[in-house]
Amino acid sequence: MSDVISLDDFRPHLSGPAICSGCHHEWQAAAPVGAWELECPKCGRMMGLWKYEFQPETFYECGCGSRLFYVVPDGCRCRECGAYAD
Ligand SMILES: [Zn+2]
Ligand SMILES: [Zn+2]
Structure with missing residues (x-):
């Protein structure tokens, strides 16, 4: 254990x-x-x-299936694949 x-x-x-x-x-x-x-x-x-x-009721989902994003100065980037959210 x-x-x-x-x-x-x-x-x-x-x-x-x-x-x-x-x-x-x-x-x-x-x-x-x-x-x-x-x-x-x-x-x-x-x-x-x-x-x-801390999951909100409405959220974005990336094309890769991830719902986790970093908020960065030029937008929001997927934590898993690095793509920017639209
Ligand atoms: Zn692990
Ligand atoms: Zn992604």
Whole structure:
């Protein structure tokens, strides 16, 4: 059970389903409030994201299927493929 962690180390914290945008591994994550990049327990990269907590009701979906975007000075770029949102 190497993925068991002490929640006391993370108060105040959020916990819930997370998904890695790198390898698409899904797991139950716990992290401090404000943490938006989670370490993926499978691939070890800081590419994990909360799966549900902050998902709005209306959102854009990239042609590659991703719903995750970075807001950059010249627009919004898909986190997965780098394409700009229309
Ligand atoms: Zn991963
Ligand atoms: Zn994309």
